[in-house]
Amino acid sequence: MQAQTYGTLEYVVAMPLQDMKDYINKTSFRGIAFDYQHKIDPKLSVGLNVGLSLFYEKKSYATYIDGTSSISGIQYRYLSAIPIYAGGIYFLNEDTRMNPFVGFYIGTTYTIRDTDMGLYRWQEENWSFSMRPEAGVIFKPVKTFAIKVSLRYNEVFRTESMGNQSFLAIVVGLVIIK
Numbered sequence: 001m002q003a004q005t006y007g008t009l010e011y012v013v014a015m016p017l018q019d020m021k022d023y024i025n026k027t028s029f030r031g032i033a034f035d036y037q038h039k040i041d042p043k044l045s046v047g048l049n050v051g052l053s054l055f056y057e058k059k060s061y062a063t064y065i066d067g068t069s070s071i072s073g074i075q076y077r078y079l080s081a082i083p084i085y086a087g088g089i090y091f092l093n094e095d096t097r098m099n100p101f102v103g104f105y106i107g108t109t110y111t112i113r114d115t116d117m118g119l120y121r122w123q124e125e126n127w128s129f130s131m132r133p134e135a136g137v138i139f140k141p142v143k144t145f146a147i148k149v150s151l152r153y154n155e156v157f158r159t160e161s162m163g164n165q166s167f168l169a170i171v172v173g174l175v176i177i178k
Contacts, residue, residue: 010173019163103134146175
């Protein structure tokens, strides 16, 4: 890519891992992100990325126990993950039509977990330190736009109030080159 700056609108498919998988075990097809990069070298760019992935799972009728209390019913579980990152991308080729890359980002993820059961709702909110390695390819058929495909691992670290909320993501994006 010969451009100095570019923005990418991304569609994100996310699969829960670790403690998040214990809460919601279904893949999310409801994700979006925006990535802004500035090239500081033909093979290196730095930038920002912000996204939103929405997870949902309906649990079957069961009795749920918490300490000395128990409640029976159907649970509806929702999780919203909003990662906010700064990082960089290293391109393996210089300004070619097919440009593989690796990237690393560091930042925070805001997580909201809602559990609905009958008339009751339990909500947990948390800010966590997070980081994300990424590998992919950018295909540039014309000068003004490109297509990005990548695989990301979002490591969202455990806090006192919430376990590790990590997820793996497959990303397809439209890159606008300026």
